[in-house]
Amino acid sequence: MSLPDYEAWAIFATVARLGSFTAAAQELTLSKPTISKAISRLEQSLGIVLFHRTSRKISLSTAGKSLLPHARQIADDGDAAMEAAHDTTHLLRGQVRMAAPLSYGLSHLAPVIADFMTEYPEIAVDVQLSDTRIDLVEEGFDLAVRIAALPDSSLRAIKLRRIERYFIAAPAYIERRGTPGNPSELGEHDCFIYSNLPMPEIWHLTGPDGAKVSVQPKCRLRSNNGTMELASLIAGHGIGNLPDFLIGEYLENGQLVKILPDWHFEPVDLNIVMPPSPLRPARVNALIGHLREHLH
Numbered sequence: 001m002s003l004p005d006y007e008a009w010a011i012f013a014t015v016a017r018l019g020s021f022t023a024a025a026q027e028l029t030l031s032k033p034t035i036s037k038a039i040s041r042l043e044q045s046l047g048i049v050l051f052h053r054t055s056r057k058i059s060l061s062t063a064g065k066s067l068l069p070h071a072r073q074i075a076d077d078g079d080a081a082m083e084a085a086h087d088t089t090h091l092l093r094g095q096v097r098m099a100a101p102l103s104y105g106l107s108h109l110a111p112v113i114a115d116f117m118t119e120y121p122e123i124a125v126d127v128q129l130s131d132t133r134i135d136l137v138e139e140g141f142d143l144a145v146r147i148a149a150l151p152d153s154s155l156r157a158i159k160l161r162r163i164e165r166y167f168i169a170a171p172a173y174i175e176r177r178g179t180p181g182n183p184s185e186l187g188e189h190d191c192f193i194y195s196n197l198p199m200p201e202i203w204h205l206t207g208p209d210g211a212k213v214s215v216q217p218k219c220r221l222r223s224n225n226g227t228m229e230l231a232s233l234i235a236g237h238g239i240g241n242l243p244d245f246l247i248g249e250y251l252e253n254g255q256l257v258k259i260l261p262d263w264h265f266e267p268v269d270l271n272i273v274m275p276p277s278p279l280r281p282a283r284v285n286a287l288i289g290h291l292r293e294h295l296h
Helices: 006-018 021-028 032-046 062-084 102-119 171-177 183-188 227-234 244-252 282-294
Strands: 051-053 058-060 094-100 123-129 143-148 156-163 165-169 190-194 203-206 212-215 218-223 240-243 257-259 268-274
Touching (some): 006 032, 006 062, 021 032, 058 062, 094 102, 094 282, 102 143, 102 227, 102 282, 123 282, 143 282, 165 244, 171 257, 183 212, 183 218, 190 227, 190 240, 218 227, 240 244
Parallel strands (some): 094 123, 190 218
Antiparallel strands (some): 051 058, 143 268, 156 268, 165 240, 165 257, 203 212
């Protein structure tokens, strides 16, 4: 039984990431023929085509796309194993890919990443901001920051803190429309709905005595991003429910006030999520450590 061609798998992952044999040769300090031979060797051993080649560009085949997560894992595990066997001080270079929610990324993650880049000048960071949940392994991310109650999965997770969500409105709205005394009255008010949820039109709430209720609010504004709601909330157009990191300053300065303070959504956490392998390159561990220290 022959061993897997680990070098060819790692080269395949690099070519796929860079989209070019030439760029991969430059990054790996190998000749372009060596890169081409490695890909051909892997294709022949697998009996499939990994890349469609034209005179101008290459693109992943369907089979190549399905095998790419495995190739990335092989390459990452190899890097991590090599670094684990050496002094990693001089290995804190290269790129780290991470994903994060849009609003939290802009408001809290951006300055933390700036500090990280100052501390580690040879590490490049590729940050993709989106409120859509991505597949870390499939899309080649080293880690993600997620605000969620995480389902059971093979991913590794580090909980940073609890995220609280509050019902809020502007004083002008409350003066005009009054304050709801219980969740059942939300149907009589203009409400803002965060649409990036499985069932955004139904709010499942828990009361002070543990009682659980489900209400269907009347929608005045619907959005897939919480920051989008802030201007309309402050202008007094309705009632919203947003996480603490978005509304803290507006509660402090009085532009927004809490309502229904005894009713809560299911709790969610701020997490760092990583692919399942316990082996990670030193540059990834450096960023994880920095996030654990500074995100709160």
